[in-house]
Amino acid sequence: MKRKAKTMGATQSTVTASSRGVPSVTAASTPNGDFFPLPLEILEEIFLNLPPHEVVCLCRLVCCQWKEVADSESLWRERCRRERYHRCDDSKIPDDCRLFYFICKKRRNLLKNPNGENKMKNWQIIENGGDKWKIEGLMAPHPNEKVQRNFVTSYGMCRKAQLIDLEKEGYNPFFMDQFQPHIRVSDWYAPRWDCGSEYTISVQLLNHRKEVVKKFAPDTVYFQQWNDQQWNQMIHVFKSYGPGVRYIRFMHGGKDTQFWAGWYGIRVTGSCVEICSAVDT
Known part of the structure; x- marks a missing residue:
């Protein structure tokens, strides 16, 4: 010096x-x-x-x-x-x-390939029922004009997941334990207008052994046939979750409720997991 x-x-x-x-x-x-x-x-x-x-x-x-x-x-x-x-x-x-x-x-979306632009890359298929997952263009405009594709479910249960390693994403254990920043989760889902469907989501905060520390798992959302097929957003913010969080496991999916061959089930896109400040959630 x-x-x-x-x-x-x-x-x-x-x-x-x-x-x-x-x-x-x-x-x-x-x-x-x-x-x-x-x-x-x-x-x-x-x-x-x-x-x-x-x-x-x-x-x-x-x-x-x-x-x-x-x-x-x-x-x-x-x-x-x-x-x-x-x-x-x-x-x-x-x-x-x-x-x-x-x-x-x-701050950024920690989920990779949230809109299906890269097919099923980065997603782990948990269930692939009916005619399996498919990626299509939008049936109804999305609130975010940049989103032009979505994942589509079939007549059997379809679920997919991603595991986020927080340390690999730049959030070290000391930071997570001492500051416990808010973890904001959001997901967009929509039905087809002519077929009933259901939507599920589960997000888990995991420790280094991948054991559950906190969990967000709301009730299944059901849509009746002949609906407006508009996009809906699910949002949850994890707060004061305690020390030890090292991973985030995001999982969502659904199916149609009328057992129609093809892809008439729930549509999902724009999934997002972010680390954010307490005043910005």
Whole structure:
């Protein structure tokens, strides 16, 4: 670090104050442990232009002053503002802006191939009844215009699942146990207008032995024949689930209720599992 300071032109001699009134400083360590003291607002601006993981893992270890700035709420609040990470409800203020920032930055759908664009890739077939799973275009427009395909069930029970390894997705055990971020689950499902059908979903939070810690398994949803075939959304948020969560198992499916050959059962698409902040669910 000292070699880098010399390269920048900093030596043991006093640095002349600039015309803007910045106080003179030296490159030597100060009594309180500050290695390269700078006005806090300048240091904060420097940190705002560095990769966030370097600020946390490297910069905050340099000296007391750098740690103070790296841990400050103002730094992470400004970083959220610049990168447009907004809360759903602006009246709610995060308890920890740094945590809020990193959760927002990593937030994404942890389920792969949620709309069937890659056929059945990434999905484990649990049941494949009737004429088996099929992928088709939409019968009714989806609220999300980007969604153009869906999975379709048949006259026998069809269920499929994905297992999410949280550590592989970047959420280490310490983070999950200490902060227990909210886990938001959502799924879109729709019937055919001319055939009755049923829809089921089950989401489990699992520990390292893949034993159930928490579970969401609502009652089966039934649709009568001659319906409006519109899309419905199932949403659930896991909160305060305790330590030990290492995997998430998502499973859904259904069938038609009239035993018609072909693919007249429930349609599913747009499935989503996200790690998100408490103020953004």
